[in-house]
Amino acid sequence: MTADSTEYTDAELTAYLEEGLAAEAMARIEERLRSDDGFRRRVTLLVNHRETGRHSAGDLWRGNRLSCPSRQELGSYLLGGLEEDLGQYIHFHLDTVGCRVCRANLDDLRSSSSDSPGTQSRRQKFFESSVGRIRTGQ
Numbered sequence: 025m026t027a028d029s030t031e032y033t034d035a036e037l038t039a040y041l042e043e044g045l046a047a048e049a050m051a052r053i054e055e056r057l058r059s060d061d062g063f064r065r066r067v068t069l070l071v072n073h074r075e076t077g078r079h080s081a082g083d084l085w086r087g088n089r090l091s092c093p094s095r096q097e098l099g100s101y102l103l104g105g106l107e108e109d110l111g112q113y114i115h116f117h118l119d120t121v122g123c124r125v126c127r128a129n130l131d132d133l134r135s136s137s138s139d140s141p142g143t144q145s146r147r148q149k150f151f152e153s154s155v156g157r158i159r160t161g162q
């Protein structure tokens with residue numbers, strides 16, 4: 025189901041990592057990263073390889089917040105409710121790219137929803153009992 029089957033060269037992908045491509049080409053590669061597992065692995069290798077070089081692609085990505093998933097997507101990722109490809113992309117984004125912004129977002133989401141199910145059902149009960157009181161009060 026991959027629309028884009030362009031064979032990118034390492035040079036092109038490196039240019040992508042350094043944001044040296046036209047916006048349109050950047051967007052196409054991002055789209056491909058979200059949907060193509062093999063492609064993602066290849067870019068991961070390239071990133072890992074470059075981490076040892078003078079410039080870290082991860083740093084560039086971190087600096088530019090490239091392809092950050094939305095907060096909603098991060099929330100679904102936490103709950104495991106994403107389609108596999110997108111879940112893996114986010115994993116890639118968090119672990120390979122090491123995006124601090126998204127990690128912070130994720131921590132935030134985790135702590136706000138982590139209150140265990142117990143807390144939630146307590147809240148729910150509280151809500152229901154308040155509603156009940158309002159209704160009986162009328």
Ligand SMILES: [Zn+2]
Nearest residue numbers: 092093123126
């Ligand atoms: Zn991010």
